[in-house]
């Protein structure tokens with residue numbers, strides 16, 4: 167009994183010592199932040215698990231400003247210059263967090279190796295560079311928005327002329343994004359891979375498995391692995407699907423091989439040691455790209471359409487621009503859209519700024535020698551998280567950042583480069599050009615083909631405003647690597663009618 171009391175006393179004294187150090191002596195003690203976050207990471211981890219990370223990133227930026235503490239040894243920065251300085255080079259390496267996603271092998275997204283990250287960029291540039299994407303544009307349009315319009319047209323035809331049809335656009339846009347990435351990574355429609363729903367399930371399960379591995383690093387070892395057997399089986403099926411696609415591609419005569427993402431990876435593997443690409447890495451890279459290139463594209467379009475529904479004047483202006491520029495065509499190519507639809511493009515940028523589908527932390531580690539931000543010295547090893555939502559709402563950078571105002575991007579290419587939604591610097595999103603080439607024609611085509619309206623029972627509508635008079639957006643949830651609507655079935659309903 168005495169031993170137990172002594173042990174408890176020692177543990178309490180130890181905890182008090184750690185708490186005193188974190189509150190009074192830590193080199194981070196003068197940085198603003200919520201006191202409980204200085205003591206333990208548990209509070210922020212529980213909020214992150216509840217999907218609240220994006221809300222916290224935005225609210226904490228408005229509460230604490232350019233720099234604040236979000237956990238013991240964890241600092242969050244939102245000043246765009248500071249963020250770009252961290253992201254500019256490979257000096258601030260990606261944190262351990264990313265390793266949880268290396269469920270097959272290290273890949274372009276998870277790696278901390280500058281050599282590997284740079285090699286992958288070179289290999290993918292052959293396919294993903296803006297100039298190369300023109301070759302894939304037909305495949306992107308056919309598989310994505312083309313197929314979505316065909317489905318919606320069939321739905322409308324089935325209801326009879328003039329009737330409005332109610333659709334859940336989050337699911338529809340996710341299907342379209344998965345179809346595009348399946349075409350580019352598997353080289354075939356998602357129906358041939360196992361079906362759209364199957365691919366979506368693999369993506370979600372893979373992310374869930376990464377999350378479990380992050381929280382419980384030994385979860386994949388027996389006997390614990392039995393508890394996550396379904397997730398492991400789903401990961402294995404995902405791997406097998408890509409392995410089959412690689413085998414099918416290798417069986418094709420060289421002249422029939424398309425210049426798509428899968429081919430870029432296969433070519434790198436065929437380059438021998440210089441390609442730094444083993445057969446397992448081909449699969450790991452392909453899976454990373456399926457995940458990185460689907461949900462985020464879909465959710466970005468979801469937020470854009472949602473904000474347009476909340477702002478009728480912006481919606482009317484975007485619709486008028488598309489229908490004036492393309493009165494006779496329902497299929498709009500990227501180059502034409504870029505040249506003739508500046509306002510529609512600005513709407514996508516503004517949605518990416520105000521509610522980025524990636525509006526959470528990009529965690530990095532302070533290198534040897536330490537670093538200084540906003541007058542605070544951070545010791546080496548400190549986790550420094552770039553707050554994408556914070557930087558995108560930065561008050562000194564954006565006028566009234568809480569306001570949806572697509573005009574701020576009109577004629578201002580520098581403003582487009584100022585948002586951090588695609589990250590920046592050494593690890594800037596390599597799929598940025600592909601995403602834009604997918605999203606702009608898709609939105610333009612939807613606004614050209616259909617009149618959109620909120621249903622009468624919509625909870626979030628233009629008249630439902632906050633204290634500043636801005637329409638309140640639907641609640642969001644941060645799921646794994648992406649921020650989407652919290653209740654898509656409830657909040658992503660629209661009525662569509664064929665446009666005149």
Ligand code: HEM
Nearest residue numbers: 274275458459462463466524587588589593595596597601
């Ligand atoms: C609107 C769409 C997209 C957004 C907003 C977006 C955003 C981002 C961001 C913020 C990062 C940095 C993540 C980090 O450092 O933690 C990133 C990385 C990445 N993205 Fe995208 N992305 C989009 C679409 C795509 C597409 C279509 C692809 C497919 C090729 C893609 C492939 C990747 C890859 C492979 C990385 C890892 C790069 C690295 O770490 O070096 N993304 N993306």
